[in-house]
Amino acid sequence: MTTAGAGQAEADRGGKGGIRTALAGLTTRGRSFLAAGVAAAICSYVLGQSDLLRVGLLLAVLPLVCAGVLYRTRYRVAGSRRLSPARVPAGSEARVHLRMDNVSRLPTGLLMLQDRVPYVLGPRPRFVLDRVEAGGRREVSYRVRSDLRGRYPLGPLQLRLTDPFGMCELTRSFSTYDTLTVIPRVEPLAPVRLSGEAKGYGDGRQRSLALAGEDDVIPRGYRHGDDLRRVHWRSTARYGELMVRREEQPQRARCTVLLDTRGIAYEGAGPDSAFEWAVSGAASVLVHMLERGYSVRLLTDTGNAVPGEGGDGFAGASQESADAAGLMMDTLAVIDHSDGAGLSRAYDVLRGGNEGLLVAFLGDLDEDQAAVLGRMRQRSPGAVAFVLDSETWVREPSDVPRPLDGSGERLRMLREAGWTALRVPRGAAMDELWRQADRERRGVPAASGGEGP
Incomplete structure (x- = not known):
């Protein structure tokens, strides 16, 4: 699972972008209101209509106020992503679970969530999250699939904030991403005996015994706790003390x-x-x-x-x-x-x-x-x-x-x-x-x- 907070990313952008970042986030509706307000103000000056000037100021100020309020909003939102599974065969689907937690004391407005994925995994997923209460959470998920093996980055997660009037829209990105590994297809195989061996263990041991023989086993002196069934009587008679066979470690095929x-x-x-x-x-x-x-x-x-x-x-x-x-x-x-x-x-x-x-x-x-x-x-x-x-x-x-x-x-x-x-x-x-x-x-x-x- 990968977790990243969006609040710190918003603060960093706030210091760099200034009012220019806020104005760049104006939507088509916001730009239209601003243009209509400026046009109304110019017409009021030419025609000498004070009422028209008030209308123009209202139209121009509304998107600017929305942009300023949205820009200064600091939602403390934590996001996490979980892959299930993180390693998937080619042609199979994996599910990506996204979770958003509102860790601030204020409820959020309308949130639009978007995750970046490579085009080979499918279209870019987008979700609209309703108002998230303080301390609340929202969970969504989407599926990805690729016929081509490889390692594909998922993320970073993007959070789009908008005001209630739809005048301004700002994007905040999380800093972390995950990797989906698409491995080759694996086909189950029958347990045949291509090398003449039935098991992965034991072949090396059988080979060593066949070459050395029972009489060539190197014994050692008896130690307290050794199994008496491992006593090598021929060596015991030769050396005059109790001798036991060494434990043989089977060689792995x-x-x-x-x-x-x-x-x-x-x-x-x-x-x-x-x-x-x-x-x-x-x-x-x-x-x-x-x-x-x-x-x-x-x-x-x-x-x-x-x-x-x-x-x-x-x-x-x-x-x-x-x-x-x-x-x-x-x-x-x-x-x-x-x-x-x-x-x-x-x-x-x-x-x-x-x-x-x-x-x-x-x-x-x-x-x-x-x-x-x-x-x-x-x-x-x-x-x-x-x-x-x-x-x-x-x-x-x-x-x-x-x-x-x-x-x-x-x-x-x-x-x-x-x-x-x-x-x-x-x-x-x-x-x-x-x-x-x-x-x-x-x-x-x-x-x-x-x-x-």
Whole structure:
């Protein structure tokens, strides 16, 4: 919630604008009265009619008095804005709640409330508030919606004051604003076993036991309070004192989501473009893997990893899954095309090994980039690639399909390198492709519809 007071803003403007600010706030009615009064005064002087002069003075003084009184009015009004929710998927609506509190001892007059919003969120909301009693409050709300992801400022809130005769109108602005974050659409995914692992925990522990064996467990001396079930009898007999097994910390399974953001790899723009599908697909996989207990990170072709709490960039056990998901969603909300021409920077990050499952969302590839991806596969136990062919996304559905020998060759190179590579057609459903990747990894025919647990 964001709260700001309008009284201080009015006092600041009062010292700077002077009478010029008050006159600038005259409405069309007020300017008409002032012009009619001046004209009547001139005519009374020319015609020598004193009664006409009194009428002219009345017409001219009324808007000036209204402007002066309104300008010197000091309403102590506090305003607040609340977003529900503050982070919303593209295409969904968020509701903005506005609240006005009269914190002065005097009732207000007619108030016109207006909030500034970007044009992509809809028309600018305007509200008319009746007289607010001393200590009273008024609450209004409006809805915003955007099909384009991004971060959009809301505010500052503007309060328009007017006199009872409608002669003058002044605008007072609050100083604070809020930010609405429109994140990519997230599609629920089936819990398939693309890397051959059923859970986010336990794989590292099973691997260590398989390599070391039960006899190679390093024991330590018994301490008061240790569970006797952890006593290592063979070491106890060897050292002549009670020895217990050390507590093993299970290693969290890892997943790296690689998002190709190269501008040359995509064509078209808008919410239905290939790049937006790739961003949405990456968001879906990130959320899905976090929910399954994986340590996840987002990697782009520029080599930037998100989140970066540790040196490896993964969202580890010290970071809550909800916080990690929120951080990555905020990053994907504003991610844009990069100027890079290749994937070598991402490969430099991955060449260290121990990256876990690798899921890549790729645009158009040439032979060199396909070769780089082939080397990436050697650093991961499992790799899945979703390749978007931009030509199929920019053509109209009624167009005659053209051969895709180039993209087909790149898919063949990825598959030979060990990737589970799928071409993403226009308008494809991420969940169905996710299931298809699992079927291809296990060699199950597509018609059988098999899937992992």
